Amino acid sequence: xxxxxxxxxxxxxxxxxxxxxxxxxxxxxxxxxxxxxxxxxxxxxxxxxxxxxxxxxxxxxxxxxxxxxxxxxxxxxxxxxxxxxxxxxxxxxxx
Amino acid sequence: xxxxxxxxxxxxxxxxxxxxxxxxxxxxxxxxxxxxxxxxxxxxxxxxxxxxxxxxxxxxxxxxxxxxxxxxxxxxxxxxxxxxxxxxxxxxxxxxxxxxxxxxxxxxxxxxxxxxxxxxxxxxxxxxxxxxxxxxxxxxxxxxxxxxxxxxxxxxxxxxxxxxxxxxxxxxxxxxxxxxxxxxxxxxxxxxxxxxxxxxxxxxxxxxxxxxxxxxxxxxxxxxxxxxxxxxxxxxxxxxxxxxxxxxxxxxxxxxxxxxxxxxxxxxxxxxxxxxxxxxxxxxxxxxxxxxxxxxxxxxxxxxxxxxxxxxxxxxxxxxxxxxxxxxxxxxxxxxxxxxxxxxxxxxxxxxxxxxxxxxxxxxxxxxxxxxxxxxxxxxxxxxxxxxxxxxxxxxxxxxxxxxxxxxxxxxxxxxxxxxxxxxxxxxxxxxxxxxxxxxxxxxxxxxxxxxxxxxxxxxxxxxxxxxxxxxxxxx
Numbered sequence: 274x275x276x277x278x279x280x281x282x283x284x285x286x287x288x289x290x291x292x293x294x295x296x297x298x299x300x301x302x303x304x305x306x307x308x309x310x311x312x313x314x315x316x317x318x319x320x321x322x323x324x325x326x327x328x329x330x331x332x333x334x335x336x337x338x339x340x341x342x343x344x345x346x347x348x349x350x351x352x353x354x355x356x357x358x359x360x361x362x363x364x365x366x367x368x
Numbered sequence: 369x370x371x372x373x374x375x376x377x378x379x380x381x382x383x384x385x386x387x388x389x390x391x392x393x394x395x396x397x398x399x400x401x402x403x404x405x406x407x408x409x410x411x412x413x414x415x416x417x418x419x420x421x422x423x424x425x426x427x428x429x430x431x432x433x434x435x436x437x438x439x440x441x442x443x444x445x446x447x448x449x450x451x452x453x454x455x456x457x458x459x460x461x462x463x464x465x466x467x468x469x470x471x472x473x474x475x476x477x478x479x480x481x482x483x484x485x486x487x488x489x490x491x492x493x494x495x496x497x498x499x500x501x502x503x504x505x506x507x508x509x510x511x512x513x514x515x516x517x518x519x520x521x522x523x524x525x526x527x528x529x530x531x532x533x534x535x536x537x538x539x540x541x542x543x544x545x546x547x548x549x550x551x552x553x554x555x556x557x558x559x560x561x562x563x564x565x566x567x568x569x570x571x572x573x574x575x576x577x578x579x580x581x582x583x584x585x586x587x588x589x590x591x592x593x594x595x596x597x598x599x600x601x602x603x604x605x606x607x608x609x610x611x612x613x614x615x616x617x618x619x620x621x622x623x624x625x626x627x628x629x630x631x632x633x634x635x636x637x638x639x640x641x642x643x644x645x646x647x648x649x650x651x652x653x654x655x656x657x658x659x660x661x662x663x664x665x666x667x668x669x670x671x672x673x674x675x676x677x678x679x680x681x682x683x684x685x686x687x688x689x690x691x692x693x694x695x696x697x698x699x700x701x702x703x704x705x706x707x708x709x710x711x712x713x714x715x716x717x718x719x720x721x722x723x724x725x726x727x728x729x730x731x732x733x734x735x736x737x738x739x740x741x742x743x744x745x746x747x748x749x750x751x752x753x754x755x756x757x758x759x760x761x762x763x764x765x766x767x768x769x770x771x772x773x774x775x776x777x778x779x780x781x782x783x784x785x786x787x788x789x790x791x792x793x794x795x796x797x798x799x800x801x802x803x804x805x806x807x808x809x810x811x812x813x814x815x816x817x818x819x820x821x822x823x824x825x826x827x828x829x830x831x832x833x834x835x836x837x838x839x840x841x842x843x844x
Contacts, residue, residue, distance in 0.1 A: 274452060280719070287722040288684070290703035299719055306373050306720065310518075310666040313740050314732060318712060323738030324745060326567050326597070327794030328554040333596035347460045353691035360686050365698040 274304040373398045374843060378526040378580040379607075382430030382473070392431025393418045395526075396475065399433050403478050408500040408509075410519040412438050413446045415477040427473025429587065434474040435525035437516050438482050440466050443558040449562040450482040450512075452495040453709025454689045463560025464527065464592045472587040477525055480515030485680065486536050486564040488512050489783040492774055493713040501544060502842040503808055507767040510540030510783075516574045517544040523843030527584055528574045534668050535763075535787025537572045538799035542762035542811020545801045545839045547581045547813050547828070548574045551817045553794035554599040557592030561679075565675035566597075568791040576839065578800060578829040582608050585821065602819050608829035613649040616827055618814075619656035619755035620791045629785045631764045634805025638706045639761045642812045644804040645834045646759075656751050656758070660743040664789040667744065669781055670724045670737035671719075671792070676714075677721030683709060687835075716777060745793040746838045752817045757827060760786045762799040762811030790815050796827050801837040809839075 275283075280300045284291050291299065345358050354361035373395055376384065384390045396418040403414045407823035415433075424431030439449040441459035448454040453548065462470075470476065483493040491499040492515030492599040499514040501507040502522035509518040513530025513617065517540035520528050530537045532550035541548025549572045556571040563569060573584035574673055584604055625631065685691030692704040712716070724733035751758055764785055773780045790797040795818050802812035812831070816824040 275723070279723075283719055283723045283726060286726060287718050288681075288699065288702045288706055289710075289717070289718065290700070290707045292707070295707075295715070299716065302716060302777055303720060303723070306669065306716075306781070307723075309778055310669055310733075313663045313666040313670075313736055316660075316663065316736075316740065316743075317587050318736060318739040318743070321739040321742050323735060324741040324792075325738060327745070328597050328599060330554075330597060330599065335593065350460070351457055351688035353685060353689070354523075354693075362686055363698050363701050364695055 274307055275300050370398045374402070374523045377576050378432045378525065379583050381526060382432045385425050385430035392425045395431060396433045399477055399525060403519070406524055408502060408518045408522060409497050410480055410499050410515040410522070410524060411478045412448065412481050412496055415476060419475045424473040424475060429469065429473035431473055431475065433477035433545060434469055435480050435516055435519045436466055437479050437513050437530045438479045439486060439531060439562040440529070441562065442466055442476060442479065445476070446479060447562065447672035450484040450494040450496060451709065452690065454681045457688050461560060464557035465588045467558065469587055480519055480528060482515055485562065486512040486531055486533055487713050487717050489539055489644055489780055490773065491515065492770065493711055495711055498770060501767045503545060504767065507769050510543035510763070510767065512536040512589040513574060517541050517546060517548065520546050520574050520576060521839060521842045527580050529571055530574050531561060531569055532573050532771050532791065533568045533672060534615055534791055537574060538787050538797060538811065538813060539763045541574055541799045543767040543809065545837065545842060546574060546576055547578055547798065547800050548795060549571065549581045549585060549798040550790065551585060551589065551821060552796045554597050555589045555601055556594040556810060557598045559592055559594035560762055563679040566673040566679060567675060568672060572616045578608055578825055578832050582825045583789055601610045603822060605822055608825045610830040611833065613651035613827060613830050616651045618646060618651050618653045618757045619751050619758045620653060621656050621658040621661060621760060623658050623661040624786045625707030629764050630782060632766065635761045635764060635766065635810050636799065638803045639809040639812060640807055642831065642835065646831060649830055649834060654756060658747040658751060659738060660747050661789045663740050663793055664744050664788060665742040665781060665785055667737040668788040670733050671722030671741065673717040674724045674734050677718045679719055698784050701821065703802035741792050744789055748793045748795060756816065757824065758815045760813045762786060762813040766805050766808035767808060786804040794818060796821050796824055800828050800832055801839065802835055803837065
């Protein structure tokens with residue numbers, strides 16, 4: 274059901290640079306899984322509201338009061354490439 | 369002395385410490401030695417010495433050490449969620465449930481191995497190698513909280529916490545012969561839990577018996593201002609002491625207990641024997657229908673991957689974890705980092721979820737799955753008008769051999785057949801050991817309405833007493 278082009282398209286959306294092998298496997302495996310999942314499309318679900326969350330909590334609000342946050346150096350401690358007081362990233366345009 | 373300590377349940381150990389009969393430090397050290405000598409690959413990190421354990425001696429949990437699934441953030445301690453993309457990550461803060469348990473007197477013993485980002489039913493998807501089942505080391509412990517389950521079953525930890533999204537506490541508990549409880553969605557804070565599927569994920573206890581589960585859960589629940597989906601637990605969780613099931617109505621759903629679910633004969637036999645015991649205790653047992661339950665697996669394998677694909681977008685090589693370097697533009701850096709850091713199953717689920725959410729397929733897949741979720745919730749609501757609890761086998765199979773299902777993702781997913789409907793409906797469920805089949809543990813599952821944990825634990829306790837399961841073999 275999922276062909277090579279669809280796999281590459283989805284992988285691009287998901288920001289995954291899959292290897293040639295992975296692309297091939299993914300097409301077979303996802304098609305197999307989707308083949309099973311497809312069965313729910315046979316159910317008559319007209320007028321059924323979707324459930325996105327099971328807890329009846331609407332707009333959990335709190336007073337907008339400033340509280341201390343983690344120090345910059347603590348947050349940056351785990352960063353692969355800290356730059357001064359921020360996270361270093363390659364330029365979006367650089368090749 | 370050490371063996372005697374290990375044979376105490378966590379609640380008994382806490383009691384003895386609090387009475388001054390044993391020292392918290394000695395208890396911690398006995399477990400720390402066992403955890404450090406772990407041959408099951410259950411731990412990814414073990415504490416190097418007792419914390420100020422004796423300061424816990426007067427607290428409710430008496431200094432009884434706790435094993436914690438790797439995906440709970442623990443300040444300054446590796447928290448890698450079983451993934452190479454987070455290798456060596458030490459978070460700057462601690463998950464709320466871990467903090468609450470530490471404050472109640474259960475110090476951190478170690479972090480336990482798991483399927484990568486909790487995606488798996490066998491623990492073979494860990495970036496740090498599979499966990500072995502203490503009942504038979506050629507077999508899997510279940511997943512994704514397999515390290516926590518194996519550690520408790522083998523007596524490497526007195527008790528543990530894990531997370532359950534589609535069965536990740538209950539199924540490994542079943543396969544390892546221990547108790548595992550998935551609370552009502554919202555009962556425990558998710559703050560500091562490395563997210564898989566946010567509308568389903570819940571923390572819960574994995575313990576040697578029901579009393580230990582109740583004691584741990586009692587100190588886990590409650591509203592947390594850091595998790596707006598957490599709610600105040602409506603009642604105090606007291607220690608279970610019910611000795612019978614008089615007047616308790618148990619519903620046996622045809623859809624989850626028949627041949628359709630692929631329930632193995634040995635599992636079915638143990639399930640039926642447990643129903644007979646329940647009847648002897650006074651339970652009223654009848655078959656019931658959950659018409660949409662067979663579709664729960666499909667709905668789950670759309671909703672959970674969809675949410676995961678969004679949650680895992682954060683692993684981009686910028687703020688923490690792995691980065692693939694080189695003369696790369698930003699998008700290529702993201703894509704190569706993610707391809708290198710994620711394992712095969714995580715990539716599969718990200719792809720599945722991204723596909724289900726993508727333009728043109730959203731309504732057909734994700735939208736449909738959300739409607740099925742509504743129908744499943746309604747099925748349970750109707751069933752609970754007639755029954756106190758729904759009972760099923762926890763897993764259709766006992767522990768399978770390592771590698772037996774790794775080539776067929778769908779076969780692996782079918783393992784979750786009996787455990788996925790409950791998280792979709794947000795309701796609590798508990799798995800208790802019901803016996804052995806060919807020398808391997810079988811789990812019996814009870815599910816109740818939202819926030820029925822107290823009654824659920826009571827019923828499970830009553831059953832546990834008459835089942836009389838002996839798990840000591842796995843601790844040798």
